[in-house]
Structure formats: structure tokens, C-alpha cells
Amino acid sequence: MFTSTKQCYCKLILQFQHKLKQTSKQASRACSLKVKQIINEPLLEERKYDETDDETDSEITFRFKDLTTTLCNPDQLRAKPDVADLKFGHVFTDHMMKVFYHKKLGGWQKPVIIPFENISLHPAAKVLHYAVELFEGMKAYRGVDDKVRLFRPDLNMKRMNRSAQSSGLPTFQEEEMIECIKRLIQVDEEWVPHSEASSLYIRPTFIGIDGTLGVHQSDSALLYTILCPVGGYFEGTKESVSLLADPSYVRAWPGGSGDKKVGSNYGPTIRAQKKANQKGLQQVLWLYGPDHQITEVGTMNIFLFYKDEFGVKRLATPPLTGLILPGVIRQSILQLCEQWGEFVIEQRTITMAEVINLQLSDRLLEMFGSGTAAIVSPISSIEYLGQTIQIPTTEHQNPLYRRVREELKAIQYGHIDHPWAPKID
Numbered sequence: 001m002f003t004s005t006k007q008c009y010c011k012l013i014l015q016f017q018h019k020l021k022q023t024s025k026q027a028s029r030a031c032s033l034k035v036k037q038i039i040n041e042p043l044l045e046e047r048k049y050d051e052t053d054d055e056t057d058s059e060i061t062f063r064f065k066d067l068t069t070t071l072c073n074p075d076q077l078r079a080k081p082d083v084a085d086l087k088f089g090h091v092f093t094d095h096m097m098k099v100f101y102h103k104k105l106g107g108w109q110k111p112v113i114i115p116f117e118n119i120s121l122h123p124a125a126k127v128l129h130y131a132v133e134l135f136e137g138m139k140a141y142r143g144v145d146d147k148v149r150l151f152r153p154d155l156n157m158k159r160m161n162r163s164a165q166s167s168g169l170p171t172f173q174e175e176e177m178i179e180c181i182k183r184l185i186q187v188d189e190e191w192v193p194h195s196e197a198s199s200l201y202i203r204p205t206f207i208g209i210d211g212t213l214g215v216h217q218s219d220s221a222l223l224y225t226i227l228c229p230v231g232g233y234f235e236g237t238k239e240s241v242s243l244l245a246d247p248s249y250v251r252a253w254p255g256g257s258g259d260k261k262v263g264s265n266y267g268p269t270i271r272a273q274k275k276a277n278q279k280g281l282q283q284v285l286w287l288y289g290p291d292h293q294i295t296e297v298g299t300m301n302i303f304l305f306y307k308d309e310f311g312v313k314r315l316a317t318p319p320l321t322g323l324i325l326p327g328v329i330r331q332s333i334l335q336l337c338e339q340w341g342e343f344v345i346e347q348r349t350i351t352m353a354e355v356i357n358l359q360l361s362d363r364l365l366e367m368f369g370s371g372t373a374a375i376v377s378p379i380s381s382i383e384y385l386g387q388t389i390q391i392p393t394t395e396h397q398n399p400l401y402r403r404v405r406e407e408l409k410a411i412q413y414g415h416i417d418h419p420w421a422p423k424i425d
């Protein structure tokens with residue numbers, strides 16, 4: 001009895017919906033002429049684009065000169081937290097930068113700085129289904145002279161364009177993007193912490209947004225940048241990190257995308273990171289191949305400082321063969337050490353067997369990770385196939401990792417005037 005009443009209601013609803021559909025079809029036929037006329041008119045955004053951009057290169061790049069800024073109302077401005085208590089990536093500044101790409105509208109649109117807001121996406125957006133997403137991680141530092149500096153933003157933007165190419169997203173002129181980011185930082189300048197233990201993290205992000213299923217190149221994309229103040233990486237924690245090296249987890253492989261900063265490289269690493277944490281270890285040491293080559297540590301590049309059998313000091317790091325991300329800090333360390341000319345520098349394959357051999361023969365000096373977040377992160381131990389290898393990185397008088405970190409910080413915080421750290425005036 002209950003079921004048949006329910007069926008009866010359903011039927012009534014369906015009939016009603018059908019009637020509504022019929023009426024709206026008639027109505028839409030009646031106004032189809034009008035709609036056609038409107039469709040033939042250029043869209044609002046297209047019209048704006050045609051009016052102001054007389055150059056024909058919008059496919060190639062957006063332009064800083066077209067950037068417009070809409071500031072928050074005073075009541076929208078948020079209180080700035082104490083950076084010492086900040087968890088990485090939890091608090092964002094008041095504004096963001098956005099620029100759309102729409103192939104149908106001629107390519108890149110005009111960049112805008114607007115109050116920080118949520119983004120609205122079509123449920124079929126490519127980013128949500130096929131991980132068409134890439135990002136960058138860079139920082140702005142308030143120097144001793146109160147001037148705000150970036151650190152080698154050109155390298156981040158080059159890497160971003162390479163990630164874009166590999167994801168079928170459009171590229172842009174790097175200098176134009178850097179200028180837009182600089183302006184965003186100027187707008188939110190008071191968010192750049194007044195302390196050498198902290199900085200403003202910059203997260204340029206690029207996503208495919210076409211609302212169509214199917215693994216195809218995106219015809220619409222959104223490039224945006226958000227900012228968050230970050231505290232000292234090691235504040236309140238032990239400086240050196242313990243690692244889990246488990247050959248059953250692989251981060252990247254030849255011919256893959258390990259050398260691109262695409263989101264799809266990161267999500268699948270959480271499982272291994274969780275396993276390391278369950279064992280009381282902090283990071284994953286990513287291995288590759290039957291000879292267990294060391295490739296990266298967590299989301300950092302890795303360095304090995306050691307003495308060879310003749311007592312000659314050498315600094316080794318894995319080569320850029322597609323398995324590792326070409327880090328900005330990695331490149332900077334290699335260049336600094338090259339200038340110092342005090343030891344041999346090698347970009348070559350390093351295996352776990354070699355690490356164990358060096359440690360057993362007392363020739364392993366230091367191992368450290370490098371990346372924008374921590375700059376340099378010393379390694380204290382590696383758990384590998386049931387044994388724990390102790391690394392004496394922090395046990396030396398004047399360790400290399402600390403010297404490198406101090407030198408890079410001196411550049412970033414303006415103690416040394418350096419072309420790697422352009423000022424935002």
C-alpha cells in the first residue's frame with residue numbers, strides 16, 4: 001500500500017516536470033531569435049580584450065601593464081597573526097592575483113589583483129579529474145634594510161613554464177609574471193614578516209578548468225598566486241631529520257614527470273610519508289632502481305659531503321636525469337660551492353650501498369636536503385632495510401650545511417647585495 005502511494009506521487013511529479021519542460025521549450029523557441037542575436041555579439045570579456053589590447057600576442061603571454069588592482073574594503077582586512085605560532089600554509093594574506101586563459105577569447109586575459117576569495121569550478125573541470133595542476137614555491141624576505149626581496153624568481157618561473165608545457169597548459173613570459181607577483185607583494189607588503197626567522201611564502205598555481213570530461217589539452221585555464229606568511233622552519237623542533245628509505249615506494253621514474261612541479265607528483269607520496277611518521281621518522285628518502293639510488297628527501301633535493309679514499313673532500317648530488325626536481329636551492333648551492341672552489345663537486349648517481357660503505361669507513365661527513373622551505377635541512381639518520389644508519393651531519397665543528405645556509409640567508413635577507421635577490425621597490 002505504502003509503495004503504491006509512493007509510486008503514485010512519483011508519477012505525479014514526473015508528469016508535472018514533463019509539463020514544465022514542454023512549456024519552457026515553447027518559451028525558448030519563442031525567444032530563440034533574440035538569443036541568436038545576442039550570441040552573435042562578442043562576449044563582455046572578449047569585447048574588453050579587443051578594445052584595449054592592440055597587440056596580437058595574447059596567445060603567448062599576459063602583460064603586467066594590463067594588471068588592475070581591486071583592494072579589500074578596510075573591514076575585509078584580516079588581523080595579522082604572530083608568525084612564531086604559524087603552521088605552514090594555514091593563513092593567507094588579504095589579496096590574490098588571477099589571470100584566466102581562454103583559447104576561444106584569444107588566449108590570455110588581463111591579470112587582476114583582487115581580495116582573496118574562493119574559486120568556483122565546473123564539476124567536470126580538468127584539474128578535478130585529471131590533475132591538470134602545477135605550482136611553484138618561492139619566498140619574499142624582508143631584509144635588514146626593510147626592503148623586500150625575492151630569491152631567483154626567474155628560475156621558478158622557468159620551471160613553472162616547463163611544468164605548464166608538460167601539462168598541455170599555455171606558457172607565458174616569465175618577466176610579466178614576476179612583475180605581477182611583485183605588485184601583489186607590494187599590495188600585501190605588511191604581511192611580509194619583520195623577522196629574519198620568517199618570510200612570505202608565494203604559491204603561484206596553474207590549473208586546467210575546462211568543464212569537459214576527457215583527457216585533452218585544456219582550452220581554459222586559471223593561473224593564480226596566493227601568499228602566506230611562514231615562520232622559521234625548525235622553530236620548536238629538532239633541526240636534523242631522520243629518514244625512512246623503503247625501496248618499495250617510488251616517487252619518480254625515467255620518462256615520468258618527477259622533474260616537474262605538478263600536483264600529481266605529491267598526493268601519492270602521502271602514504272609513504274605516513275609510514276615514516278608511524279615509525280617515528282620525519283621524512284622519506286626516495287630510492288630508485290634495483291641498486292637503490294638515492295634521489296630526493298621528502299620534497300627536497302639531497303646532498304652528500306664525504307671524503308674519497310685519498311682524503312679529498314667531495315660534495316655529490318644526484319644528476320638532473322628526470323627523476324628529481326631541478327631545485328632553485330640545489331642550483332644555488334652548486335654555484336656557491338663552485339665559486340668557493342674548496343672541494344670537488346659532483347652531479348652523479350649515489351646508491352645506498354655507497355652511503356653505507358662511506359659510513360662504515362668513517363668517510364661520510366654530512367648529508368642534507370635543500371629546498372625553499374627549509375633552505376638546508378641536515379640529516380641525522382636513515383632507516384634502511386631494518387638497520388639504522390647514523391649520519392654525523394651535525395657533529396662537526398663548522399659543518400658545510402650551516403655555512404651554505406648562512407650564506408644563502410645573508411643573500412635573501414639583504415646582508416649581502418646580490419643579483420640573485422632582486423628588491424621589490
Ligand SMILES: Cc1ncc(COP(=O)(O)O)c(C=O)c1O
Nearest residue numbers: 299300301325327328329371372
Ligand atoms: C620534490 C621536490 N624536490 C626538491 C624541491 C626543492 O626545490 P627548490 O629548491 O626550488 O625549493 C622541492 C620544492 O619545491 C620539491 O617539491
